[in-house]
Amino acid sequence: MTKRAESKYKINRRLGVNLWGRAKSPVNKREYGPGQHGQRRKNKPTDFGVQLMAKQKLKGYYGNIGEKQFRKYYEEAVRRKGDTSENLIELLERRLDCVVYRMKLAVTPFAARQFVNHGHVLVNGKRLNIASYIVKDGDQIEVKEKSKQLTMVLDAAQSGERDVPEYIEVDHRAMRGRFVRAPKVSDVPYPVQMEPNLVVEFYSR
Template sequence: MSKRQSAKHKLDRRMGENIWGRPKSSVNRRSYGPGQHGQRRKSKVSDYGIQLRAKQKLKGYYGDVTEKQFKRTYAEASRMKGDTGQNLIGLLEQRLDMIVYRAKFAPTIFAARQIVSHGHIRVNGVKCNVASRRVFVGDIISLGDKAKEMALIIEAQGLAEREVPDYISQDGTDKITFVRVPTLDEVPYPVKMEPNLVVEFYSR
Protein backbone atom coordinates (compact mmCIF):
# COMPACT_ATOMS: atom_id res chain seq x y z
CA MET A 1 0.00 0.00 0.00
CA SER A 2 1.35 3.44 -0.92
CA LYS A 3 1.41 5.94 1.90
CA ARG A 4 0.85 9.63 1.34
CA GLN A 5 3.72 11.50 3.00
CA SER A 6 2.29 15.03 2.90
CA ALA A 7 -1.02 16.50 4.07
CA LYS A 8 -3.69 15.45 1.58
CA HIS A 9 -5.46 18.80 1.63
CA LYS A 10 -2.33 20.45 0.23
CA LEU A 11 -3.35 18.82 -3.02
CA ASP A 12 -6.71 20.61 -2.82
CA ARG A 13 -4.96 23.94 -2.41
CA ARG A 14 -2.39 23.24 -5.10
CA MET A 15 -5.21 22.50 -7.54
CA GLY A 16 -7.34 25.35 -6.21
CA GLU A 17 -10.29 22.97 -6.00
CA ASN A 18 -11.99 20.83 -3.37
CA ILE A 19 -11.34 17.65 -5.35
CA TRP A 20 -12.99 15.26 -2.85
CA GLY A 21 -15.93 17.57 -2.06
CA ARG A 22 -15.24 17.46 1.69
CA PRO A 23 -16.66 20.24 3.91
CA LYS A 24 -13.40 20.35 5.92
CA SER A 25 -11.17 20.97 2.91
CA SER A 26 -8.69 23.78 3.56
CA VAL A 27 -9.31 25.18 0.08
CA ASN A 28 -12.66 26.41 1.42
CA ARG A 29 -10.72 28.80 3.69
CA ARG A 30 -7.55 29.42 1.68
CA SER A 31 -8.04 29.23 -2.07
CA TYR A 32 -4.38 29.98 -2.84
CA GLY A 33 -1.65 27.34 -3.06
CA PRO A 34 0.26 25.93 -0.07
CA GLY A 35 3.68 27.07 1.07
CA GLN A 36 5.58 30.33 1.36
CA HIS A 37 4.89 31.40 -2.21
CA GLY A 38 1.32 30.13 -2.43
CA GLN A 39 -0.19 33.60 -2.86
CA ARG A 40 2.11 34.78 -5.62
CA ARG A 41 0.61 35.84 -8.93
CA LYS A 42 -0.04 32.90 -11.20
CA SER A 43 1.77 32.88 -14.53
CA LYS A 44 0.38 31.53 -17.78
CA VAL A 45 0.33 27.72 -17.80
CA SER A 46 1.69 25.84 -20.81
CA ASP A 47 -0.14 22.99 -22.54
CA TYR A 48 2.19 20.57 -20.77
CA GLY A 49 1.35 22.24 -17.43
CA ILE A 50 -2.39 21.89 -18.09
CA GLN A 51 -2.00 18.21 -18.95
CA LEU A 52 0.21 17.59 -15.91
CA ARG A 53 -2.29 19.30 -13.65
CA ALA A 54 -5.13 17.13 -15.02
CA LYS A 55 -3.04 14.02 -14.41
CA GLN A 56 -2.07 15.03 -10.87
CA LYS A 57 -5.67 15.88 -10.02
CA LEU A 58 -7.03 12.55 -11.27
CA LYS A 59 -4.22 10.58 -9.64
CA GLY A 60 -4.66 12.47 -6.38
CA TYR A 61 -8.41 11.90 -6.32
CA TYR A 62 -7.91 8.14 -6.26
CA GLY A 63 -5.92 8.30 -3.04
CA ASP A 64 -2.72 9.57 -4.63
CA VAL A 65 -1.78 6.21 -6.12
CA THR A 66 1.87 5.87 -7.10
CA GLU A 67 2.99 7.15 -10.48
CA LYS A 68 4.09 3.62 -11.45
CA GLN A 69 0.67 2.18 -10.63
CA PHE A 70 -1.19 5.01 -12.36
CA LYS A 71 0.93 4.75 -15.50
CA ARG A 72 0.41 0.98 -15.58
CA THR A 73 -3.36 1.54 -15.39
CA TYR A 74 -3.12 4.04 -18.27
CA ALA A 75 -1.11 1.57 -20.35
CA GLU A 76 -3.78 -1.07 -19.84
CA ALA A 77 -6.53 1.40 -20.75
CA SER A 78 -4.71 2.29 -23.97
CA ARG A 79 -4.61 -1.39 -25.01
CA MET A 80 -8.35 -1.83 -24.54
CA LYS A 81 -10.89 -1.21 -27.28
CA GLY A 82 -12.72 2.12 -27.27
CA ASP A 83 -11.85 5.53 -25.85
CA THR A 84 -8.69 5.43 -23.73
CA GLY A 85 -9.89 8.17 -21.37
CA GLN A 86 -13.16 6.36 -20.67
CA ASN A 87 -11.28 3.08 -20.22
CA LEU A 88 -8.93 4.73 -17.72
CA ILE A 89 -11.83 6.01 -15.62
CA GLY A 90 -13.47 2.58 -15.73
CA LEU A 91 -10.32 0.83 -14.52
CA LEU A 92 -9.79 3.35 -11.71
CA GLU A 93 -13.40 2.96 -10.57
CA GLN A 94 -12.92 -0.82 -10.43
CA ARG A 95 -10.28 -0.57 -7.71
CA LEU A 96 -11.48 -2.22 -4.50
CA ASP A 97 -10.66 0.80 -2.33
CA MET A 98 -12.72 3.03 -4.65
CA ILE A 99 -15.68 0.64 -4.58
CA VAL A 100 -15.52 0.67 -0.75
CA TYR A 101 -15.50 4.48 -0.86
CA ARG A 102 -18.37 4.66 -3.39
CA ALA A 103 -20.42 2.25 -1.25
CA LYS A 104 -20.07 4.68 1.68
CA PHE A 105 -18.22 2.11 3.77
CA ALA A 106 -15.58 4.81 4.40
CA PRO A 107 -15.69 8.63 4.72
CA THR A 108 -12.64 9.20 2.47
CA ILE A 109 -10.69 7.28 -0.14
CA PHE A 110 -7.74 7.21 2.28
CA ALA A 111 -9.91 5.63 4.99
CA ALA A 112 -11.24 3.15 2.41
CA ARG A 113 -7.71 2.04 1.60
CA GLN A 114 -6.95 1.58 5.29
CA ILE A 115 -10.13 -0.43 5.88
CA VAL A 116 -9.22 -2.75 3.01
CA SER A 117 -5.58 -3.15 4.10
CA HIS A 118 -6.70 -4.04 7.64
CA GLY A 119 -8.74 -6.94 6.30
CA HIS A 120 -12.25 -5.61 7.00
CA ILE A 121 -13.58 -6.18 3.46
CA ARG A 122 -14.88 -9.36 1.81
CA VAL A 123 -15.01 -9.91 -1.96
CA ASN A 124 -17.53 -12.65 -2.79
CA GLY A 125 -17.23 -13.80 0.81
CA VAL A 126 -13.41 -13.98 0.84
CA LYS A 127 -11.31 -11.54 2.88
CA CYS A 128 -9.16 -9.26 0.72
CA ASN A 129 -6.56 -6.73 1.90
CA VAL A 130 -5.31 -5.52 -1.48
CA ALA A 131 -6.65 -2.02 -2.12
CA SER A 132 -5.76 -2.04 -5.82
CA ARG A 133 -7.55 -5.33 -6.52
CA ARG A 134 -9.90 -5.08 -9.47
CA VAL A 135 -13.59 -5.60 -8.87
CA PHE A 136 -15.53 -7.17 -11.73
CA VAL A 137 -19.18 -6.85 -12.70
CA GLY A 138 -21.28 -9.08 -10.46
CA ASP A 139 -18.77 -9.15 -7.59
CA ILE A 140 -20.27 -8.76 -4.11
CA ILE A 141 -18.40 -6.55 -1.66
CA SER A 142 -19.30 -6.81 2.03
CA LEU A 143 -18.09 -5.71 5.43
CA GLY A 144 -16.50 -8.11 7.88
CA ASP A 145 -18.24 -8.71 11.21
CA LYS A 146 -15.97 -6.34 13.18
CA ALA A 147 -16.28 -3.63 10.56
CA LYS A 148 -20.05 -3.45 10.94
CA GLU A 149 -19.55 -2.00 14.43
CA MET A 150 -16.76 0.45 13.58
CA ALA A 151 -17.58 4.09 14.31
CA LEU A 152 -15.73 5.23 11.18
CA ILE A 153 -17.95 3.12 8.93
CA ILE A 154 -21.16 4.05 10.73
CA GLU A 155 -20.18 7.72 10.32
CA ALA A 156 -19.48 7.24 6.61
CA GLN A 157 -22.87 5.64 5.98
CA GLY A 158 -24.58 8.69 7.46
CA LEU A 159 -22.75 11.27 5.31
CA ALA A 160 -25.12 13.51 3.41
CA GLU A 161 -22.46 14.99 1.13
CA ARG A 162 -22.50 12.12 -1.37
CA GLU A 163 -24.75 9.29 -2.56
CA VAL A 164 -24.05 5.74 -3.69
CA PRO A 165 -23.91 5.84 -7.53
CA ASP A 166 -26.24 3.81 -9.77
CA TYR A 167 -23.53 1.39 -10.90
CA ILE A 168 -23.38 0.03 -7.35
CA SER A 169 -26.40 -1.89 -6.03
CA GLN A 170 -26.95 -1.80 -2.27
CA ASP A 171 -28.10 -4.88 -0.40
CA GLY A 172 -28.69 -3.53 3.10
CA THR A 173 -26.06 -1.47 4.90
CA ASP A 174 -23.19 -3.94 4.79
CA LYS A 175 -23.21 -5.43 1.28
CA ILE A 176 -23.15 -4.12 -2.29
CA THR A 177 -22.91 -5.55 -5.81
CA PHE A 178 -20.85 -3.97 -8.57
CA VAL A 179 -23.41 -3.72 -11.37
CA ARG A 180 -21.45 -2.24 -14.29
CA VAL A 181 -18.30 -0.37 -15.22
CA PRO A 182 -19.25 3.33 -15.25
CA THR A 183 -18.62 5.93 -17.93
CA LEU A 184 -17.08 9.30 -17.13
CA ASP A 185 -20.50 10.97 -17.02
CA GLU A 186 -21.74 8.50 -14.38
CA VAL A 187 -18.88 8.98 -11.93
CA PRO A 188 -19.88 11.50 -9.20
CA TYR A 189 -16.75 13.66 -9.21
CA PRO A 190 -17.13 16.85 -7.11
CA VAL A 191 -14.96 18.69 -9.67
CA LYS A 192 -14.41 18.36 -13.40
CA MET A 193 -11.99 15.61 -14.38
CA GLU A 194 -10.38 15.61 -17.82
CA PRO A 195 -9.03 12.16 -18.68
CA ASN A 196 -8.56 13.29 -22.28
CA LEU A 197 -5.77 15.60 -21.05
CA VAL A 198 -4.23 12.69 -19.14
CA VAL A 199 -4.17 10.70 -22.40
CA GLU A 200 -2.48 13.64 -24.13
CA PHE A 201 0.08 13.85 -21.30
CA TYR A 202 1.13 10.21 -21.64
CA SER A 203 0.93 10.27 -25.45
CA ARG A 204 3.58 12.96 -25.83
Protein backbone atom coordinates in the same frame (compact mmCIF):
# COMPACT_ATOMS: atom_id res chain seq x y z
CA MET B 1 -1.32 6.87 9.43
CA THR B 2 0.93 7.41 6.46
CA LYS B 3 2.51 10.72 5.66
CA ARG B 4 0.59 10.73 2.37
CA ALA B 5 -2.75 10.39 4.17
CA GLU B 6 -1.86 13.06 6.70
CA SER B 7 -1.10 15.57 3.96
CA LYS B 8 -4.11 14.74 1.74
CA TYR B 9 -5.55 18.25 1.96
CA LYS B 10 -2.27 19.71 0.71
CA ILE B 11 -3.24 18.14 -2.60
CA ASN B 12 -6.38 20.28 -2.58
CA ARG B 13 -4.47 23.48 -1.92
CA ARG B 14 -1.74 22.66 -4.42
CA LEU B 15 -4.33 22.05 -7.14
CA GLY B 16 -6.62 24.85 -5.96
CA VAL B 17 -9.77 22.71 -5.95
CA ASN B 18 -11.91 20.92 -3.37
CA LEU B 19 -11.03 17.56 -4.89
CA TRP B 20 -13.42 15.40 -2.83
CA GLY B 21 -16.11 18.02 -2.24
CA ARG B 22 -15.64 17.93 1.51
CA ALA B 23 -16.73 20.67 3.91
CA LYS B 24 -13.42 20.26 5.80
CA SER B 25 -11.27 21.15 2.80
CA PRO B 26 -8.96 24.12 3.47
CA VAL B 27 -9.59 25.34 -0.09
CA ASN B 28 -12.97 26.52 1.15
CA LYS B 29 -11.12 29.18 3.18
CA ARG B 30 -7.77 29.49 1.39
CA GLU B 31 -7.86 29.09 -2.36
CA TYR B 32 -4.13 29.71 -2.75
CA GLY B 33 -1.44 27.04 -2.57
CA PRO B 34 0.43 25.85 0.55
CA GLY B 35 3.79 27.25 1.69
CA GLN B 36 5.36 30.69 1.74
CA HIS B 37 5.04 31.11 -2.04
CA GLY B 38 1.45 29.89 -2.22
CA GLN B 39 -0.03 33.33 -2.85
CA ARG B 40 2.36 34.22 -5.64
CA ARG B 41 0.55 35.22 -8.84
CA LYS B 42 0.47 32.35 -11.31
CA ASN B 43 1.26 32.71 -15.00
CA LYS B 44 -1.06 31.30 -17.64
CA PRO B 45 -0.30 27.55 -17.79
CA THR B 46 1.17 25.96 -20.92
CA ASP B 47 -0.52 23.04 -22.67
CA PHE B 48 1.89 20.76 -20.81
CA GLY B 49 0.94 22.45 -17.53
CA VAL B 50 -2.78 21.97 -18.20
CA GLN B 51 -2.26 18.28 -19.01
CA LEU B 52 -0.07 17.80 -15.93
CA MET B 53 -2.71 19.43 -13.73
CA ALA B 54 -5.38 17.08 -15.14
CA LYS B 55 -3.16 14.09 -14.33
CA GLN B 56 -2.42 15.30 -10.80
CA LYS B 57 -6.12 15.89 -10.13
CA LEU B 58 -7.06 12.38 -11.26
CA LYS B 59 -4.18 10.74 -9.39
CA GLY B 60 -4.94 12.74 -6.26
CA TYR B 61 -8.66 11.99 -6.33
CA TYR B 62 -8.07 8.24 -6.17
CA GLY B 63 -5.96 8.49 -3.03
CA ASN B 64 -2.84 9.94 -4.61
CA ILE B 65 -1.88 6.80 -6.54
CA GLY B 66 1.85 6.47 -7.21
CA GLU B 67 3.13 7.52 -10.64
CA LYS B 68 4.40 4.04 -11.58
CA GLN B 69 1.06 2.39 -10.81
CA PHE B 70 -0.95 5.18 -12.44
CA ARG B 71 1.05 4.86 -15.64
CA LYS B 72 0.30 1.12 -15.67
CA TYR B 73 -3.41 1.96 -15.61
CA TYR B 74 -2.87 4.22 -18.61
CA GLU B 75 -0.95 1.51 -20.49
CA GLU B 76 -3.71 -1.02 -19.76
CA ALA B 77 -6.33 1.51 -20.91
CA VAL B 78 -4.45 1.93 -24.21
CA ARG B 79 -4.21 -1.83 -24.68
CA ARG B 80 -7.98 -2.31 -24.31
CA LYS B 81 -10.44 -1.70 -27.12
CA GLY B 82 -12.47 1.50 -27.11
CA ASP B 83 -11.87 5.04 -25.89
CA THR B 84 -8.67 5.23 -23.82
CA SER B 85 -9.94 7.93 -21.45
CA GLU B 86 -13.14 5.93 -20.75
CA ASN B 87 -11.04 2.78 -20.20
CA LEU B 88 -8.79 4.64 -17.76
CA ILE B 89 -11.71 5.83 -15.63
CA GLU B 90 -13.25 2.35 -15.68
CA LEU B 91 -10.02 0.80 -14.37
CA LEU B 92 -9.76 3.39 -11.57
CA GLU B 93 -13.43 2.95 -10.61
CA ARG B 94 -12.97 -0.84 -10.43
CA ARG B 95 -10.28 -0.56 -7.74
CA LEU B 96 -11.54 -2.21 -4.57
CA ASP B 97 -10.75 0.81 -2.39
CA CYS B 98 -12.66 3.04 -4.82
CA VAL B 99 -15.69 0.71 -4.77
CA VAL B 100 -15.65 0.77 -0.94
CA TYR B 101 -15.52 4.57 -1.09
CA ARG B 102 -18.36 4.71 -3.64
CA MET B 103 -20.45 2.42 -1.38
CA LYS B 104 -20.05 5.02 1.38
CA LEU B 105 -18.28 2.57 3.69
CA ALA B 106 -15.42 5.06 4.16
CA VAL B 107 -15.37 8.85 4.30
CA THR B 108 -12.38 9.40 1.99
CA PRO B 109 -10.45 7.34 -0.60
CA PHE B 110 -7.54 7.30 1.87
CA ALA B 111 -9.76 5.83 4.61
CA ALA B 112 -11.14 3.29 2.11
CA ARG B 113 -7.63 2.14 1.19
CA GLN B 114 -6.69 1.74 4.85
CA PHE B 115 -9.97 -0.09 5.54
CA VAL B 116 -9.23 -2.62 2.78
CA ASN B 117 -5.56 -2.98 3.72
CA HIS B 118 -6.53 -3.83 7.30
CA GLY B 119 -8.67 -6.76 6.12
CA HIS B 120 -12.16 -5.43 6.89
CA VAL B 121 -13.58 -6.21 3.43
CA LEU B 122 -14.87 -9.42 1.83
CA VAL B 123 -15.21 -9.91 -1.93
CA ASN B 124 -17.54 -12.76 -2.88
CA GLY B 125 -17.23 -14.03 0.70
CA LYS B 126 -13.43 -14.05 0.81
CA ARG B 127 -11.32 -11.55 2.78
CA LEU B 128 -9.26 -9.37 0.47
CA ASN B 129 -6.72 -6.80 1.64
CA ILE B 130 -5.42 -5.56 -1.72
CA ALA B 131 -6.73 -2.04 -2.33
CA SER B 132 -5.82 -2.12 -6.05
CA TYR B 133 -7.74 -5.35 -6.70
CA ILE B 134 -9.86 -4.90 -9.85
CA VAL B 135 -13.52 -5.64 -9.08
CA LYS B 136 -15.55 -7.44 -11.75
CA ASP B 137 -19.18 -6.93 -12.78
CA GLY B 138 -21.44 -8.71 -10.30
CA ASP B 139 -18.83 -9.01 -7.54
CA GLN B 140 -20.30 -8.87 -4.02
CA ILE B 141 -18.49 -6.56 -1.61
CA GLU B 142 -19.23 -6.78 2.12
CA VAL B 143 -17.83 -5.49 5.39
CA LYS B 144 -16.53 -8.27 7.63
CA GLU B 145 -19.04 -9.13 10.38
CA LYS B 146 -16.79 -7.97 13.23
CA SER B 147 -16.20 -4.63 11.49
CA LYS B 148 -19.82 -3.68 10.74
CA GLN B 149 -20.22 -1.64 13.93
CA LEU B 150 -17.03 0.38 13.55
CA THR B 151 -17.74 4.08 14.08
CA MET B 152 -15.93 5.11 10.89
CA VAL B 153 -18.13 2.79 8.81
CA LEU B 154 -21.39 3.91 10.42
CA ASP B 155 -20.43 7.59 10.10
CA ALA B 156 -19.54 7.17 6.41
CA ALA B 157 -22.77 5.30 5.62
CA GLN B 158 -24.87 8.04 7.24
CA SER B 159 -22.95 10.92 5.68
CA GLY B 160 -24.95 13.24 3.44
CA GLU B 161 -21.87 14.58 1.63
CA ARG B 162 -22.37 12.33 -1.41
CA ASP B 163 -24.64 9.70 -2.94
CA VAL B 164 -23.98 6.15 -4.14
CA PRO B 165 -23.72 6.12 -7.97
CA GLU B 166 -26.08 4.02 -10.11
CA TYR B 167 -23.42 1.51 -11.17
CA ILE B 168 -23.14 0.26 -7.60
CA GLU B 169 -25.86 -1.29 -5.42
CA VAL B 170 -25.56 -1.12 -1.63
CA ASP B 171 -27.53 -2.13 1.45
CA HIS B 172 -26.19 -0.06 4.34
CA ARG B 173 -28.11 -2.09 6.92
CA ALA B 174 -26.32 -5.26 5.86
CA MET B 175 -23.12 -3.35 4.96
CA ARG B 176 -22.88 -5.11 1.62
CA GLY B 177 -23.25 -4.24 -2.02
CA ARG B 178 -22.60 -5.23 -5.62
CA PHE B 179 -20.59 -3.75 -8.45
CA VAL B 180 -23.23 -3.69 -11.18
CA ARG B 181 -21.41 -2.46 -14.28
CA ALA B 182 -18.54 -0.42 -15.62
CA PRO B 183 -19.27 3.32 -15.51
CA LYS B 184 -18.81 5.89 -18.23
CA VAL B 185 -16.95 9.10 -17.37
CA SER B 186 -20.31 10.90 -17.29
CA ASP B 187 -21.62 8.42 -14.67
CA VAL B 188 -18.88 9.13 -12.13
CA PRO B 189 -19.91 11.70 -9.49
CA TYR B 190 -16.74 13.81 -9.40
CA PRO B 191 -17.13 16.98 -7.27
CA VAL B 192 -14.78 18.79 -9.68
CA GLN B 193 -14.31 18.55 -13.43
CA MET B 194 -12.03 15.72 -14.47
CA GLU B 195 -10.43 15.65 -17.91
CA PRO B 196 -9.09 12.13 -18.56
CA ASN B 197 -8.65 13.05 -22.23
CA LEU B 198 -5.92 15.49 -21.15
CA VAL B 199 -4.30 12.74 -19.08
CA VAL B 200 -4.18 10.58 -22.20
CA GLU B 201 -2.62 13.48 -24.11
CA PHE B 202 -0.02 13.92 -21.33
CA TYR B 203 1.15 10.30 -21.55
CA SER B 204 0.94 10.04 -25.34
CA ARG B 205 3.26 13.02 -25.94
